[in-house]
Amino acid sequence: xxxxxxxxxxxxxxxxxxxxxxxxxxxxxxxxxxxxxxxxxxxxxxxxxxxxxxxxxxxxxxxxxxxxxxxxxxxxxxxxxxxxxxxxxxxxxxxxxxxxxxxxxxxxxxxxxxxxxxxxxxxxxxxxxxxxxxxxxxxxxxxxxxxxxxxxxxxxxxxxxxxxxxxxxxxxxxxxxxxxxxxxxxxxxxxxxxxxxxxxxxxx
Amino acid sequence: xxxxxxxxxxxxxxxxxxxxxxxxxxxxxxxxxxxxxxxxxxxxxxxxxxxxxxxxxxxxxxxxxxxxxxxxxxxxxxxxxxxxxxxxxxxxxxxxxxxxxxxxxxxxxxxxxxxxxxxxxxxxxxxxxxxxxxxxxxxxxxxxxxxxxxxxxxxxxxxxxxxxxxxxxxxxxxxxxxxxxxxxxxxxxxxxxxxxxxxxxxxxxxxxxxxxx
Ligand code: SF4
Numbered sequence: 001x002x003x004x005x006x007x008x009x010x011x012x013x014x015x016x017x018x019x020x021x022x023x024x025x026x027x028x029x030x031x032x033x034x035x036x037x038x039x040x041x042x043x044x045x046x047x048x049x050x051x052x053x054x055x056x057x058x059x060x061x062x063x064x065x066x067x068x069x070x071x072x073x074x075x076x077x078x079x080x081x082x083x084x085x086x087x088x089x090x091x092x093x094x095x096x097x098x099x100x101x102x103x104x105x106x107x108x109x110x111x112x113x114x115x116x117x118x119x120x121x122x123x124x125x126x127x128x129x130x131x132x133x134x135x136x137x138x139x140x141x142x143x144x145x146x147x148x149x150x151x152x153x154x155x156x157x158x159x160x161x162x163x164x165x166x167x168x169x170x171x172x173x174x175x176x177x178x179x180x181x182x183x184x185x186x187x188x189x190x191x192x193x194x195x196x197x198x199x200x201x202x203x204x
Numbered sequence: 205x206x207x208x209x210x211x212x213x214x215x216x217x218x219x220x221x222x223x224x225x226x227x228x229x230x231x232x233x234x235x236x237x238x239x240x241x242x243x244x245x246x247x248x249x250x251x252x253x254x255x256x257x258x259x260x261x262x263x264x265x266x267x268x269x270x271x272x273x274x275x276x277x278x279x280x281x282x283x284x285x286x287x288x289x290x291x292x293x294x295x296x297x298x299x300x301x302x303x304x305x306x307x308x309x310x311x312x313x314x315x316x317x318x319x320x321x322x323x324x325x326x327x328x329x330x331x332x333x334x335x336x337x338x339x340x341x342x343x344x345x346x347x348x349x350x351x352x353x354x355x356x357x358x359x360x361x362x363x364x365x366x367x368x369x370x371x372x373x374x375x376x377x378x379x380x381x382x383x384x385x386x387x388x389x390x391x392x393x394x395x396x397x398x399x400x401x402x403x404x405x406x407x408x409x410x411x412x413x414x415x416x417x
Contacts, residue, residue: 082375109395117382117389118373183379185390197393197410 020159027071027097028059028154031147034070034094035063038087039077041104041137048140058147067093072150074143075129078106078113079120081186085178091127092175096167099154101146102129105136112136125190127176207320208259210238216257221249229326239310239324244338247327248365251344254313254323262313262323265345268352270359271308272332272384278303305332307361311341311348329361332384340366358383 006016037045049055049063064070067090079087091100102123105111110121123129130153131146138146157165166172176194179186208216214226224246229239242250254262281296288295307329314321327338340363342349352363353372360381363369371378380387393410396403 082373114394117387121392121394181375181377183377185392189390189392197407198395199411 023159024155024157028151030059031072031099031150031154032062032064032070033060033072033074034067034090035065036090037076038079038083039106041076041106044137044140045074045076045103045143048143053140053144055144055147058144058151060147067091068095070094071098073098073100073127074103075100075107075123076103078111079123080118081120082118082181084120084123084126084186085180087123088126088176088178092178096174097165098167099130099150100127101131101133101143101150103133103143103146104138105134108132108134120186122195125195126179127191128194207315207323210240210323213254213260213323214240217250217253220253220257221246224250226250237322237324239326241326241328244327247339248341248344251325251341254325255344259318260323261315261317262321264314264316264321265311265341265348266314266322267310267312268341268348268355269310270355270361270383271310272359273305273308274332274385275305276303277301306330307332307336307359309338309352309355309361309363311345313345332360336360337362337364339364340369342366357381360384 001016001018009016037043047053049061055061060072071094073087073091073094075087091098100123102108106113106119107123108129110116110119113119114121120126124132131149133142133146135142157163159165159168166174173193176191177188179188179191181187207213210228214228217224217226225243227241229241231238254260278301280299280301282299283294284297285292286295287293309327311325311327312321313323313325327341329336329338338361340348340352342352342363343365349367350372352366353369355361356363356366356369357371357373358381370376374382382389391406391409393407394403396407399407
């Protein structure tokens with residue numbers, strides 16, 4: 001149905017939609033985050049849910065204490081190498097459809113601890129991240145913006161075709177390998193299926 | 205209240221504990237904060253003395269940390285007598301002395317009761333490899349427990365007599381001690397927009413060379 005006809009009908013009081021739109025409208029307005037925080041960024045995440053910023057306006061007020069009931073993982077804080085396997089395991093335990101927001105410099109790249117021996121240089125080395133938020137810490141507005149970006153992404157996901165979301169693609173993986181503690185680093189240090197070294201911008 | 209001088213404390217330790225050989229370590233930096241090196245055999249006894257002595261009462265161990273001292277080659281000039289052209293003369297000759305490396309645990313002590321401090325004490329291991337034991341002072345100052353574990357984790361000093369010596373920041377099975385000066389970190393690629401020198405070399409290894417057309 002084209003947009004013109006749809007708008008004509010709506011003027012006559014006839015509401016038309018598609019199953020996909022209705023389905024995504026429901027999904028995008030009831031995204032329940034998993035309740036966990038890893039470092040200082042978690043404080044901003046908590047502030048976002050409180051009265052002043054009120055994440056509940058977007059249908060995401062129900063922070064679930066169990067990964068089985070959560071749709072969204074907000075990785076809020078520093079992911080140490082010791083913690084990374086647990087974060088990946090929690091992600092694996094979430095049912096599809098599931099999304100990830102990497103919040104703050106630490107979660108996207110290691111942040112101020114990037115040169116350290118014990119901090120993972122970005123959670124996107126092990127699990128697919130939908131929205132990255134820079135900042136140390138990002139303000140609650142930034143988290144809300146990320147959340148709205150995620151809602152837009154959910155809204156435009158086609159339920160069929162090659163770009164359908166992972167949970168509607170029987171071939172797509174839902175679980176990702178949990179790294180092991182090695183003698184010198186995590187093994188493997190990243191998951192090549194979801195992460196590869198970014199392109200070198202400057203050649204000598 | 206002013207604490208006794210390091211010399212006085214040293215003399216009283218030597219009086220109270222037979223065989224203890226505390227040594228004053230000078231400090232040439234502007235802070236001039238000198239410290240007391242304890243011999244491992246008497247360290248626990250001396251620590252108890254420092255804590256319980258009525259004039260010191262150093263009841264609070266505020267900080268424990270580690271230091272890694274690498275092997276050092278000290279160059280000195282020594283005067284030697286030599287026969288030069290038939291005449292015996294005194295000449296200066298450079299000699300090189302090798303000081304083997306060691307690990308060190310440093311404790312900062314204060315007295316809450318008498319409001320004085322700090323007194324800094326040091327414990328040294330014999331070397332950096334196999335003889336890396338020092339006695340634990342956790343039985344004397346309970347607050348040292350986690351910090352000694354941290355030193356064990358990051359420097360590899362083994363504290364004999366510690367109640368629960370496990371790694372605290374890294375996982376069990378981790379082989380290295382990251383705060384040692386010869387620690388080599390794993391090559392996990394880090395993105396930099398304008399890499400150069402070492403970072404560029406490291407970065408290149410993560411990109412397979414693209415075939416040139
Ligand atoms: S990005 Fe900054 S505020 Fe957030 S966890 Fe890291 S150090 Fe803390």
